[in-house]
Amino acid sequence: MLDFAIRYLNVLKTDLAGLNLTNILDQDEFYHKQILDSINPYLQSELFQKEIKKSGVVVDVGFGGGFPILPLAKLLPDVQFVGVESKRKKVDAVKLIADKLGLTNVTLVHSRLEDFLFDEPATITFKAVGTIQDYLPIINRTTPDISVFLYKGPNFVELEGAMIKKLEKDWKLLENQEIKVPGTQQRFLVSFAAQNVPRGTSKTLVKLSEFL
């Protein structure tokens, strides 16, 4: 993965210089804070591994500069990855990075989460994207086979713990596991499973199945 990190950083510093996709441009720091921070949750959580194996599909919401989607896609070439990001500039930039890095298992979609429909089983990831209160309730789905993994900092329970109870009719807390990433702040991987399929919406939605 170190070679992957070097090539990733090189694309950011040359083809995409000036776009400010990350402010971490030191090689060692980039490797730890972006690459390992993206893959260590997978390497350290048996539940995350099991869920990805079961669904075969990871949807990363709000991937920004490509994290965790691109490092995970490199690590897991047999899994299909779909990224959903609301800023077109980031979608176009990350498409270019994925191309340059030779990743063929990644599809990047310009959409807001609220306009997207999970109509196939999937494992959803969110890294540094808002709170569970903001995002879990807007996950449109026609299948109950959805699990969600959120990459969080150390104070998740303090900040968002009260919400777990309020959301429990629709989302069951699976695990809150500490993840070790050298050189970064303490990390937790918080996971939920969908408990139901809500009633349909009249909005026209972008379907996950279109990208599989």
Ligand SMILES: C[S@@+](CC[C@H](N)C(=O)[O-])C[C@H]1O[C@@H](n2cnc3c(N)ncnc32)[C@H](O)[C@@H]1O
């Ligand atoms: C703080 S960045 C995190 C980027 C990346 N996951 C990381 O850890 O480096 C949050 C990203 O989520 C995207 N985002 C926020 N709300 C969204 C929504 N409702 N649907 C899709 N993307 C969203 C933003 O455009 C932004 O790129």
